[in-house]
Amino acid sequence: MSEPPQAAPAPEDIQRAKDRRAIEQRRTQSGAGLRMLMLVLGPGVLVFLGENDAPSMLSYAATGAQFGVGFFLPFVVATFAIAWVVQEMAARVGLVTGQGHAQLIYARFGRFWGGFAMLDLVAGNFLTLVTEFIGIRAGLGFFGVAPVIAVGGAIAVMGFAISTARYRRWEQMTLGLALGNAIFLPVAVLAHPSVPAIGHALLSWSPLPGGFKPSSMTLMIADIGATVTPWMLFFQQGAVTDKGLTLRDLRSVRLDILIGSVLAAVIAIAAIVATAPLFAHGISAGNFQAAQFAEALEPYVGHLGAALFAIGIFEAGLVAAITIATASAYAFGEVIGHAHSLNSRLRDGWLFYAVLLGSAASAGALTLIPGAPLEEIVILVNVVATLAMPPALLFLLVMVNDRALMGSARNGVLGNVAGIGVTVFLIGSGLAFGASVVAPGWFN
Amino acid sequence: MDMNASVSEQDAQFFARRRLTVWPRRNLSAGLSLLFWALRIYVVVMLVVVVIVLHRAAG
Numbered sequence: 001m002s003e004p005p006q007a008a009p010a011p012e013d014i015q016r017a018k019d020r021r022a023i024e025q026r027r028t029q030s031g032a033g034l035r036m037l038m039l040v041l042g043p044g045v046l047v048f049l050g051e052n053d054a055p056s057m058l059s060y061a062a063t064g065a066q067f068g069v070g071f072f073l074p075f076v077v078a079t080f081a082i083a084w085v086v087q088e089m090a091a092r093v094g095l096v097t098g099q100g101h102a103q104l105i106y107a108r109f110g111r112f113w114g115g116f117a118m119l120d121l122v123a124g125n126f127l128t129l130v131t132e133f134i135g136i137r138a139g140l141g142f143f144g145v146a147p148v149i150a151v152g153g154a155i156a157v158m159g160f161a162i163s164t165a166r167y168r169r170w171e172q173m174t175l176g177l178a179l180g181n182a183i184f185l186p187v188a189v190l191a192h193p194s195v196p197a198i199g200h201a202l203l204s205w206s207p208l209p210g211g212f213k214p215s216s217m218t219l220m221i222a223d224i225g226a227t228v229t230p231w232m233l234f235f236q237q238g239a240v241t242d243k244g245l246t247l248r249d250l251r252s253v254r255l256d257i258l259i260g261s262v263l264a265a266v267i268a269i270a271a272i273v274a275t276a277p278l279f280a281h282g283i284s285a286g287n288f289q290a291a292q293f294a295e296a297l298e299p300y301v302g303h304l305g306a307a308l309f310a311i312g313i314f315e316a317g318l319v320a321a322i323t324i325a326t327a328s329a330y331a332f333g334e335v336i337g338h339a340h341s342l343n344s345r346l347r348d349g350w351l352f353y354a355v356l357l358g359s360a361a362s363a364g365a366l367t368l369i370p371g372a373p374l375e376e377i378v379i380l381v382n383v384v385a386t387l388a389m390p391p392a393l394l395f396l397l398v399m400v401n402d403r404a405l406m407g408s409a410r411n412g413v414l415g416n417v418a419g420i421g422v423t424v425f426l427i428g429s430g431l432a433f434g435a436s437v438v439a440p441g442w443f444n
Numbered sequence: 445m446d447m448n449a450s451v452s453e454q455d456a457q458f459f460a461r462r463r464l465t466v467w468p469r470r471n472l473s474a475g476l477s478l479l480f481w482a483l484r485i486y487v488v489v490m491l492v493v494v495v496i497v498l499h500r501a502a503g
Binding site: 097384 | 453457458460462467469472476479480483486489491493497498501502
Protein backbone atom coordinates (compact mmCIF):
# COMPACT_ATOMS: atom_id res chain seq x y z
CA MET A 1 0.00 0.00 0.00
CA SER A 2 1.08 3.56 -0.49
CA GLU A 3 0.50 5.68 2.58
CA PRO A 4 0.60 9.49 2.23
CA PRO A 5 3.59 10.79 4.24
CA GLN A 6 1.90 13.93 5.60
CA ALA A 7 -1.75 14.20 4.70
CA ALA A 8 -3.46 17.52 5.32
CA PRO A 9 -6.62 16.81 7.34
CA ALA A 10 -9.83 17.84 5.62
CA PRO A 11 -12.79 19.16 7.65
CA GLU A 12 -14.34 15.68 7.53
CA ASP A 13 -11.21 14.22 9.19
CA ILE A 14 -11.53 16.73 12.02
CA GLN A 15 -15.18 15.84 12.54
CA ARG A 16 -14.33 12.14 12.60
CA ALA A 17 -11.55 12.82 15.08
CA LYS A 18 -14.07 14.64 17.31
CA ASP A 19 -16.43 11.64 17.19
CA ARG A 20 -13.50 9.33 17.89
CA ARG A 21 -12.43 11.44 20.86
CA ALA A 22 -15.96 11.30 22.31
CA ILE A 23 -15.98 7.49 22.08
CA GLU A 24 -12.53 7.16 23.66
CA GLN A 25 -13.56 9.47 26.50
CA ARG A 26 -16.63 7.31 27.14
CA ARG A 27 -14.48 4.20 27.09
CA THR A 28 -12.45 5.39 30.06
CA GLN A 29 -15.50 6.17 32.23
CA SER A 30 -16.88 3.65 34.71
CA GLY A 31 -19.91 1.69 33.46
CA ALA A 32 -18.98 2.75 29.95
CA GLY A 33 -20.42 -0.27 28.08
CA LEU A 34 -23.96 0.89 27.46
CA ARG A 35 -23.10 4.58 27.15
CA MET A 36 -20.37 3.84 24.64
CA LEU A 37 -22.72 1.59 22.70
CA MET A 38 -25.14 4.51 22.46
CA LEU A 39 -22.41 6.54 20.73
CA VAL A 40 -21.46 3.74 18.33
CA LEU A 41 -25.05 2.70 17.64
CA GLY A 42 -26.25 3.91 14.27
CA PRO A 43 -24.93 2.41 11.03
CA GLY A 44 -26.18 -1.11 11.80
CA VAL A 45 -29.61 -0.03 13.01
CA LEU A 46 -29.97 2.37 10.09
CA VAL A 47 -28.97 -0.15 7.46
CA PHE A 48 -31.49 -2.71 8.70
CA LEU A 49 -34.38 -0.31 9.29
CA GLY A 50 -33.50 1.30 5.95
CA GLU A 51 -33.77 -2.11 4.32
CA ASN A 52 -37.20 -2.58 5.92
CA ASP A 53 -38.22 -0.32 3.06
CA ALA A 54 -41.44 0.16 1.12
CA PRO A 55 -40.98 -2.82 -1.25
CA SER A 56 -39.77 -5.00 1.64
CA MET A 57 -42.74 -4.15 3.86
CA LEU A 58 -45.07 -4.76 0.91
CA SER A 59 -43.28 -8.04 0.26
CA TYR A 60 -43.83 -9.07 3.90
CA ALA A 61 -47.44 -7.89 3.70
CA ALA A 62 -47.99 -9.95 0.53
CA THR A 63 -46.33 -12.90 2.27
CA GLY A 64 -48.69 -12.71 5.26
CA ALA A 65 -51.73 -12.21 3.05
CA GLN A 66 -50.88 -15.14 0.74
CA PHE A 67 -49.33 -17.67 3.09
CA GLY A 68 -50.16 -16.69 6.69
CA VAL A 69 -47.51 -17.06 9.39
CA GLY A 70 -46.63 -20.78 9.38
CA PHE A 71 -43.68 -21.06 7.01
CA PHE A 72 -42.52 -17.50 6.62
CA LEU A 73 -41.96 -16.32 10.21
CA PRO A 74 -38.98 -18.62 10.82
CA PHE A 75 -37.88 -18.04 7.22
CA VAL A 76 -37.69 -14.29 7.83
CA VAL A 77 -35.75 -14.83 11.07
CA ALA A 78 -33.28 -16.97 9.11
CA THR A 79 -32.83 -14.29 6.44
CA PHE A 80 -32.00 -11.69 9.10
CA ALA A 81 -29.42 -14.06 10.61
CA ILE A 82 -27.87 -14.30 7.14
CA ALA A 83 -27.90 -10.51 6.86
CA TRP A 84 -26.07 -10.16 10.19
CA VAL A 85 -23.23 -12.35 8.90
CA VAL A 86 -22.93 -10.27 5.73
CA GLN A 87 -23.14 -6.84 7.38
CA GLU A 88 -20.62 -7.77 10.05
CA MET A 89 -18.06 -8.57 7.36
CA ALA A 90 -18.71 -5.28 5.51
CA ALA A 91 -18.44 -3.31 8.75
CA ARG A 92 -15.19 -5.06 9.69
CA VAL A 93 -13.58 -4.13 6.37
CA GLY A 94 -14.59 -0.50 6.99
CA LEU A 95 -13.31 -0.50 10.57
CA VAL A 96 -9.90 -1.87 9.56
CA THR A 97 -9.28 0.16 6.40
CA GLY A 98 -11.23 3.38 7.02
CA GLN A 99 -12.27 3.32 3.37
CA GLY A 100 -15.54 2.77 1.55
CA HIS A 101 -16.61 -0.39 -0.25
CA ALA A 102 -16.47 1.02 -3.78
CA GLN A 103 -13.09 2.66 -3.18
CA LEU A 104 -11.56 -0.65 -2.07
CA ILE A 105 -13.14 -2.68 -4.89
CA TYR A 106 -11.69 -0.26 -7.45
CA ALA A 107 -8.29 -0.26 -5.75
CA ARG A 108 -7.96 -4.02 -5.28
CA PHE A 109 -9.82 -5.39 -8.34
CA GLY A 110 -9.30 -2.61 -10.89
CA ARG A 111 -11.68 -0.58 -13.02
CA PHE A 112 -13.05 -3.51 -15.02
CA TRP A 113 -14.51 -5.44 -12.07
CA GLY A 114 -15.15 -2.25 -10.13
CA GLY A 115 -17.27 -1.04 -13.04
CA PHE A 116 -19.43 -4.15 -12.85
CA ALA A 117 -19.88 -3.72 -9.10
CA MET A 118 -20.92 -0.11 -9.64
CA LEU A 119 -23.27 -1.05 -12.48
CA ASP A 120 -25.08 -3.53 -10.20
CA LEU A 121 -25.21 -0.95 -7.43
CA VAL A 122 -26.36 2.01 -9.49
CA ALA A 123 -29.04 0.07 -11.41
CA GLY A 124 -30.32 -1.69 -8.27
CA ASN A 125 -30.30 1.48 -6.20
CA PHE A 126 -32.14 3.51 -8.82
CA LEU A 127 -34.84 0.86 -9.26
CA THR A 128 -35.20 0.57 -5.49
CA LEU A 129 -35.37 4.35 -5.10
CA VAL A 130 -38.24 4.42 -7.59
CA THR A 131 -40.13 1.89 -5.48
CA GLU A 132 -39.45 3.91 -2.31
CA PHE A 133 -41.15 6.89 -3.90
CA ILE A 134 -44.03 4.66 -5.03
CA GLY A 135 -44.36 3.74 -1.33
CA ILE A 136 -44.14 7.39 -0.25
CA ARG A 137 -46.82 8.35 -2.79
CA ALA A 138 -49.09 5.45 -1.91
CA GLY A 139 -48.70 5.86 1.85
CA LEU A 140 -49.55 9.54 1.86
CA GLY A 141 -52.10 8.99 -0.92
CA PHE A 142 -54.22 7.10 1.64
CA PHE A 143 -54.71 10.48 3.35
CA GLY A 144 -55.41 12.32 0.12
CA VAL A 145 -51.98 13.97 -0.16
CA ALA A 146 -51.19 14.84 -3.78
CA PRO A 147 -48.27 12.81 -5.26
CA VAL A 148 -46.20 15.88 -6.13
CA ILE A 149 -46.42 17.12 -2.53
CA ALA A 150 -45.56 13.67 -1.14
CA VAL A 151 -42.51 13.29 -3.39
CA GLY A 152 -41.40 16.92 -3.06
CA GLY A 153 -41.82 16.82 0.73
CA ALA A 154 -39.72 13.66 1.01
CA ILE A 155 -36.90 15.24 -0.99
CA ALA A 156 -37.12 18.36 1.17
CA VAL A 157 -36.69 16.19 4.31
CA MET A 158 -33.61 14.59 2.73
CA GLY A 159 -32.22 18.03 1.93
CA PHE A 160 -32.81 19.17 5.51
CA ALA A 161 -31.04 16.09 6.92
CA ILE A 162 -27.86 16.71 4.90
CA SER A 163 -27.92 20.49 5.33
CA THR A 164 -26.10 20.19 8.68
CA ALA A 165 -23.02 18.76 6.88
CA ARG A 166 -22.41 16.66 9.97
CA TYR A 167 -22.65 12.86 9.95
CA ARG A 168 -23.67 12.67 13.60
CA ARG A 169 -26.66 15.02 13.23
CA TRP A 170 -27.70 13.36 9.98
CA GLU A 171 -27.56 9.98 11.73
CA GLN A 172 -29.60 11.19 14.71
CA MET A 173 -32.26 12.64 12.43
CA THR A 174 -32.44 9.57 10.22
CA LEU A 175 -32.45 7.23 13.22
CA GLY A 176 -35.37 9.20 14.68
CA LEU A 177 -37.28 8.70 11.43
CA ALA A 178 -36.22 5.04 11.17
CA LEU A 179 -37.64 4.16 14.58
CA GLY A 180 -41.02 5.06 13.08
CA ASN A 181 -40.73 1.67 11.32
CA ALA A 182 -42.10 0.28 14.59
CA ILE A 183 -45.52 1.58 13.54
CA PHE A 184 -46.16 -1.90 12.09
CA LEU A 185 -46.19 -3.30 15.64
CA PRO A 186 -49.52 -1.67 16.64
CA VAL A 187 -51.00 -2.68 13.27
CA ALA A 188 -50.12 -6.29 14.09
CA VAL A 189 -51.71 -5.94 17.53
CA LEU A 190 -54.87 -4.47 15.98
CA ALA A 191 -55.09 -7.57 13.76
CA HIS A 192 -55.71 -9.58 16.99
CA PRO A 193 -53.14 -12.25 16.21
CA SER A 194 -53.06 -15.58 17.98
CA VAL A 195 -49.91 -15.43 20.11
CA PRO A 196 -49.73 -19.25 20.49
CA ALA A 197 -49.98 -19.57 16.68
CA ILE A 198 -47.08 -17.12 16.25
CA GLY A 199 -45.05 -18.98 18.87
CA HIS A 200 -45.83 -22.30 17.21
CA ALA A 201 -44.90 -20.91 13.79
CA LEU A 202 -41.54 -19.63 15.07
CA LEU A 203 -40.67 -22.88 16.81
CA SER A 204 -42.00 -25.50 14.40
CA TRP A 205 -41.38 -24.10 10.87
CA SER A 206 -44.53 -25.47 9.21
CA PRO A 207 -44.51 -26.52 5.54
CA LEU A 208 -45.36 -23.90 2.92
CA PRO A 209 -49.13 -23.90 2.23
CA GLY A 210 -49.64 -25.31 -1.27
CA GLY A 211 -45.98 -26.34 -1.61
CA PHE A 212 -43.25 -24.64 -3.64
CA LYS A 213 -44.91 -22.97 -6.61
CA PRO A 214 -43.61 -20.20 -8.86
CA SER A 215 -45.57 -17.54 -6.95
CA SER A 216 -44.25 -18.70 -3.60
CA MET A 217 -40.71 -18.88 -5.00
CA THR A 218 -40.99 -15.23 -6.09
CA LEU A 219 -42.10 -14.16 -2.62
CA MET A 220 -39.36 -16.21 -0.96
CA ILE A 221 -36.71 -14.57 -3.13
CA ALA A 222 -38.30 -11.15 -2.53
CA ASP A 223 -38.18 -11.76 1.23
CA ILE A 224 -34.50 -12.67 0.99
CA GLY A 225 -33.92 -9.49 -1.03
CA ALA A 226 -35.74 -7.62 1.72
CA THR A 227 -32.83 -8.38 4.08
CA VAL A 228 -29.66 -8.70 2.00
CA THR A 229 -28.92 -6.33 -0.85
CA PRO A 230 -25.76 -4.81 -2.37
CA TRP A 231 -26.52 -1.24 -1.23
CA MET A 232 -26.39 -2.37 2.41
CA LEU A 233 -22.71 -3.35 2.03
CA PHE A 234 -21.78 0.03 0.55
CA PHE A 235 -23.77 1.91 3.18
CA GLN A 236 -22.52 -0.11 6.17
CA GLN A 237 -18.86 0.26 5.23
CA GLY A 238 -19.27 3.93 4.26
CA ALA A 239 -21.13 4.81 7.46
CA VAL A 240 -18.72 3.18 9.93
CA THR A 241 -15.90 4.95 8.09
CA ASP A 242 -17.73 8.29 8.07
CA LYS A 243 -18.43 7.96 11.78
CA GLY A 244 -14.73 7.59 12.58
CA LEU A 245 -15.09 4.08 13.99
CA THR A 246 -12.08 1.78 14.16
CA LEU A 247 -11.33 -1.84 14.96
CA ARG A 248 -11.39 -0.93 18.68
CA ASP A 249 -15.15 -0.54 18.27
CA LEU A 250 -15.71 -3.98 16.73
CA ARG A 251 -17.70 -5.39 19.66
CA SER A 252 -20.01 -2.39 19.81
CA VAL A 253 -20.40 -2.39 16.02
CA ARG A 254 -21.37 -6.07 16.08
CA LEU A 255 -23.96 -5.25 18.74
CA ASP A 256 -25.23 -2.33 16.66
CA ILE A 257 -25.75 -4.70 13.72
CA LEU A 258 -27.39 -7.28 15.99
CA ILE A 259 -29.79 -4.70 17.46
CA GLY A 260 -30.62 -3.48 13.95
CA SER A 261 -31.27 -6.99 12.65
CA VAL A 262 -33.44 -7.97 15.64
CA LEU A 263 -35.47 -4.74 15.43
CA ALA A 264 -35.97 -5.16 11.68
CA ALA A 265 -36.88 -8.86 12.04
CA VAL A 266 -39.51 -8.10 14.72
CA ILE A 267 -41.02 -5.36 12.53
CA ALA A 268 -40.97 -7.61 9.45
CA ILE A 269 -42.79 -10.29 11.45
CA ALA A 270 -45.31 -7.65 12.55
CA ALA A 271 -46.04 -6.79 8.90
CA ILE A 272 -46.63 -10.48 8.09
CA VAL A 273 -48.85 -10.90 11.16
CA ALA A 274 -50.78 -7.71 10.34
CA THR A 275 -51.82 -8.98 6.91
CA ALA A 276 -52.34 -12.61 7.92
CA PRO A 277 -56.12 -11.98 8.42
CA LEU A 278 -56.36 -11.56 4.63
CA PHE A 279 -54.95 -15.09 4.28
CA ALA A 280 -57.27 -16.42 6.99
CA HIS A 281 -60.30 -14.94 5.17
CA GLY A 282 -59.18 -16.25 1.77
CA ILE A 283 -58.71 -12.78 0.25
CA SER A 284 -56.40 -12.88 -2.75
CA ALA A 285 -53.79 -10.18 -2.24
CA GLY A 286 -51.03 -11.34 -4.54
CA ASN A 287 -50.97 -8.16 -6.59
CA PHE A 288 -51.99 -5.64 -3.93
CA GLN A 289 -50.07 -2.37 -3.73
CA ALA A 290 -49.66 -0.18 -0.66
CA ALA A 291 -52.95 1.70 -0.71
CA GLN A 292 -54.90 -1.45 -1.57
CA PHE A 293 -53.37 -3.29 1.38
CA ALA A 294 -54.40 -0.50 3.73
CA GLU A 295 -57.95 -0.52 2.33
CA ALA A 296 -58.24 -4.33 2.37
CA LEU A 297 -56.99 -4.44 5.96
CA GLU A 298 -59.49 -1.87 7.21
CA PRO A 299 -62.27 -4.42 8.03
CA TYR A 300 -59.79 -6.38 10.19
CA VAL A 301 -57.65 -3.68 11.82
CA GLY A 302 -60.05 -0.73 11.70
CA HIS A 303 -59.47 2.69 10.16
CA LEU A 304 -56.72 3.42 12.71
CA GLY A 305 -54.84 0.24 11.76
CA ALA A 306 -55.22 0.94 8.04
CA ALA A 307 -54.00 4.52 8.55
CA LEU A 308 -50.99 3.31 10.58
CA PHE A 309 -50.17 0.79 7.84
CA ALA A 310 -50.23 3.57 5.25
CA ILE A 311 -48.00 5.79 7.44
CA GLY A 312 -45.68 2.82 7.88
CA ILE A 313 -45.28 2.36 4.14
CA PHE A 314 -44.59 6.11 3.76
CA GLU A 315 -42.03 6.07 6.57
CA ALA A 316 -40.35 2.93 5.23
CA GLY A 317 -40.02 4.57 1.81
CA LEU A 318 -38.67 7.82 3.23
CA VAL A 319 -35.96 6.29 5.44
CA ALA A 320 -34.88 3.91 2.68
CA ALA A 321 -34.75 6.75 0.15
CA ILE A 322 -32.37 8.59 2.50
CA THR A 323 -30.09 5.60 3.20
CA ILE A 324 -30.06 4.20 -0.36
CA ALA A 325 -29.35 7.60 -1.92
CA THR A 326 -26.55 8.02 0.63
CA ALA A 327 -25.09 4.62 -0.34
CA SER A 328 -25.09 5.73 -4.01
CA ALA A 329 -23.42 9.02 -3.11
CA TYR A 330 -20.73 7.30 -1.01
CA ALA A 331 -19.92 4.92 -3.88
CA PHE A 332 -19.89 7.68 -6.50
CA GLY A 333 -17.61 9.94 -4.44
CA GLU A 334 -15.26 7.08 -3.61
CA VAL A 335 -14.88 6.07 -7.25
CA ILE A 336 -14.24 9.54 -8.65
CA GLY A 337 -12.08 10.59 -5.70
CA HIS A 338 -14.29 13.56 -4.74
CA ALA A 339 -15.20 14.40 -1.12
CA HIS A 340 -17.65 11.72 -0.01
CA SER A 341 -18.64 12.29 3.56
CA LEU A 342 -21.70 13.54 5.39
CA ASN A 343 -19.12 15.49 7.41
CA SER A 344 -18.01 17.37 4.27
CA ARG A 345 -18.86 21.06 4.07
CA LEU A 346 -21.42 21.74 1.37
CA ARG A 347 -18.89 23.59 -0.80
CA ASP A 348 -16.33 20.76 -0.58
CA GLY A 349 -18.76 17.88 -0.99
CA TRP A 350 -21.23 19.53 -3.35
CA LEU A 351 -20.93 16.70 -5.87
CA PHE A 352 -21.53 14.08 -3.16
CA TYR A 353 -24.61 15.93 -1.95
CA ALA A 354 -25.77 16.55 -5.54
CA VAL A 355 -25.66 12.80 -6.30
CA LEU A 356 -27.49 12.06 -3.05
CA LEU A 357 -30.33 14.48 -3.75
CA GLY A 358 -30.23 14.15 -7.55
CA SER A 359 -30.64 10.36 -7.56
CA ALA A 360 -33.59 10.66 -5.20
CA ALA A 361 -35.16 13.53 -7.11
CA SER A 362 -34.90 11.77 -10.48
CA ALA A 363 -36.39 8.54 -9.06
CA GLY A 364 -39.17 10.54 -7.40
CA ALA A 365 -39.88 12.45 -10.60
CA LEU A 366 -40.26 9.15 -12.49
CA THR A 367 -43.11 8.16 -10.17
CA LEU A 368 -44.93 11.38 -11.07
CA ILE A 369 -45.21 10.47 -14.76
CA PRO A 370 -48.90 9.73 -15.32
CA GLY A 371 -49.56 6.11 -16.30
CA ALA A 372 -45.94 4.97 -15.93
CA PRO A 373 -46.10 1.15 -15.44
CA LEU A 374 -44.04 1.12 -12.27
CA GLU A 375 -46.19 -0.92 -9.90
CA GLU A 376 -44.93 -4.22 -11.35
CA ILE A 377 -41.42 -3.62 -10.12
CA VAL A 378 -42.30 -3.16 -6.45
CA ILE A 379 -41.94 -6.83 -5.48
CA LEU A 380 -39.49 -7.64 -8.28
CA VAL A 381 -37.00 -5.04 -7.09
CA ASN A 382 -36.21 -7.24 -4.08
CA VAL A 383 -35.87 -10.24 -6.40
CA VAL A 384 -33.34 -8.31 -8.47
CA ALA A 385 -31.46 -7.41 -5.27
CA THR A 386 -31.19 -11.08 -4.30
CA LEU A 387 -29.98 -12.05 -7.76
CA ALA A 388 -27.31 -9.31 -7.77
CA MET A 389 -26.02 -10.30 -4.34
CA PRO A 390 -23.68 -13.27 -5.09
CA PRO A 391 -21.08 -11.23 -7.05
CA ALA A 392 -21.23 -8.51 -4.38
CA LEU A 393 -20.63 -11.17 -1.73
CA LEU A 394 -17.68 -12.57 -3.64
CA PHE A 395 -16.01 -9.12 -3.64
CA LEU A 396 -16.70 -8.87 0.09
CA LEU A 397 -15.43 -12.38 0.87
CA VAL A 398 -12.21 -11.81 -1.06
CA MET A 399 -11.63 -8.47 0.69
CA VAL A 400 -12.41 -9.76 4.16
CA ASN A 401 -9.89 -12.59 3.59
CA ASP A 402 -7.27 -10.26 2.13
CA ARG A 403 -4.28 -10.48 4.45
CA ALA A 404 -2.78 -7.21 3.16
CA LEU A 405 -5.99 -5.29 3.84
CA MET A 406 -7.28 -6.96 6.96
CA GLY A 407 -4.24 -8.30 8.79
CA SER A 408 -5.31 -10.24 11.87
CA ALA A 409 -8.93 -9.06 11.50
CA ARG A 410 -9.49 -11.18 8.39
CA ASN A 411 -12.12 -13.89 8.40
CA GLY A 412 -11.59 -17.00 10.45
CA VAL A 413 -12.80 -20.46 9.46
CA LEU A 414 -16.24 -19.90 11.02
CA GLY A 415 -16.65 -16.56 9.26
CA ASN A 416 -15.75 -18.15 5.93
CA VAL A 417 -18.07 -21.11 6.42
CA ALA A 418 -20.90 -18.65 7.18
CA GLY A 419 -19.98 -16.27 4.34
CA ILE A 420 -19.54 -18.98 1.71
CA GLY A 421 -22.65 -20.75 2.99
CA VAL A 422 -24.70 -17.57 2.55
CA THR A 423 -23.33 -17.06 -0.97
CA VAL A 424 -24.11 -20.64 -2.01
CA PHE A 425 -27.60 -20.34 -0.48
CA LEU A 426 -28.29 -17.14 -2.45
CA ILE A 427 -27.04 -18.68 -5.70
CA GLY A 428 -29.18 -21.77 -5.08
CA SER A 429 -32.24 -19.64 -4.30
CA GLY A 430 -31.69 -17.64 -7.50
CA LEU A 431 -31.37 -20.78 -9.59
CA ALA A 432 -34.52 -22.23 -8.01
CA PHE A 433 -36.34 -18.99 -8.82
CA GLY A 434 -35.07 -19.14 -12.41
CA ALA A 435 -36.22 -22.74 -12.73
CA SER A 436 -39.66 -21.85 -11.33
CA VAL A 437 -40.03 -19.26 -14.10
CA VAL A 438 -38.54 -21.20 -17.01
CA ALA A 439 -39.95 -24.60 -16.03
CA PRO A 440 -42.96 -23.95 -13.76
CA GLY A 441 -44.12 -27.54 -14.28
CA TRP A 442 -41.33 -28.74 -11.96
CA PHE A 443 -42.99 -26.91 -9.06
CA ASN A 444 -46.59 -28.12 -9.45
CA MET B 445 -5.75 24.40 9.48
CA ASP B 446 -8.19 25.83 11.99
CA MET B 447 -8.18 22.87 14.36
CA ASN B 448 -10.79 22.57 17.07
CA ALA B 449 -9.16 22.80 20.48
CA SER B 450 -10.59 19.45 21.62
CA VAL B 451 -9.11 17.53 18.68
CA SER B 452 -5.40 17.16 18.19
CA GLU B 453 -3.69 17.47 14.83
CA GLN B 454 -2.50 13.90 15.32
CA ASP B 455 -6.07 12.54 15.63
CA ALA B 456 -7.19 14.27 12.45
CA GLN B 457 -3.99 13.15 10.68
CA PHE B 458 -4.86 9.55 11.49
CA PHE B 459 -8.18 9.84 9.64
CA ALA B 460 -6.63 11.76 6.74
CA ARG B 461 -4.00 9.05 6.30
CA ARG B 462 -6.62 6.28 6.34
CA ARG B 463 -8.73 8.12 3.82
CA LEU B 464 -5.87 8.84 1.42
CA THR B 465 -4.05 5.52 1.61
CA VAL B 466 -3.88 3.93 -1.84
CA TRP B 467 -4.10 0.15 -1.88
CA PRO B 468 -2.37 -1.52 -4.84
CA ARG B 469 -4.27 -3.75 -7.19
CA ARG B 470 -4.16 -7.43 -6.24
CA ASN B 471 -3.53 -10.26 -8.64
CA LEU B 472 -6.57 -12.38 -9.34
CA SER B 473 -5.84 -16.07 -9.64
CA ALA B 474 -7.29 -17.95 -12.60
CA GLY B 475 -9.76 -19.70 -10.31
CA LEU B 476 -10.97 -16.42 -8.82
CA SER B 477 -11.28 -14.80 -12.25
CA LEU B 478 -13.34 -17.77 -13.40
CA LEU B 479 -15.59 -17.42 -10.34
CA PHE B 480 -16.11 -13.70 -11.03
CA TRP B 481 -16.97 -14.42 -14.67
CA ALA B 482 -19.33 -17.24 -13.70
CA LEU B 483 -21.20 -14.98 -11.29
CA ARG B 484 -21.33 -12.20 -13.87
CA ILE B 485 -22.96 -14.60 -16.34
CA TYR B 486 -25.28 -15.79 -13.55
CA VAL B 487 -26.47 -12.21 -12.98
CA VAL B 488 -27.09 -11.63 -16.70
CA VAL B 489 -29.05 -14.90 -17.04
CA MET B 490 -31.10 -14.12 -13.94
CA LEU B 491 -31.91 -10.64 -15.25
CA VAL B 492 -33.26 -12.30 -18.41
CA VAL B 493 -35.49 -14.40 -16.13
CA VAL B 494 -36.73 -11.21 -14.43
CA VAL B 495 -37.53 -9.71 -17.84
CA ILE B 496 -39.55 -12.86 -18.65
CA VAL B 497 -41.50 -12.44 -15.38
CA LEU B 498 -42.18 -8.77 -16.18
CA HIS B 499 -43.24 -9.66 -19.71
CA ARG B 500 -45.67 -12.30 -18.44
CA ALA B 501 -47.05 -9.91 -15.80
CA ALA B 502 -47.63 -7.23 -18.45
CA GLY B 503 -49.30 -9.77 -20.75
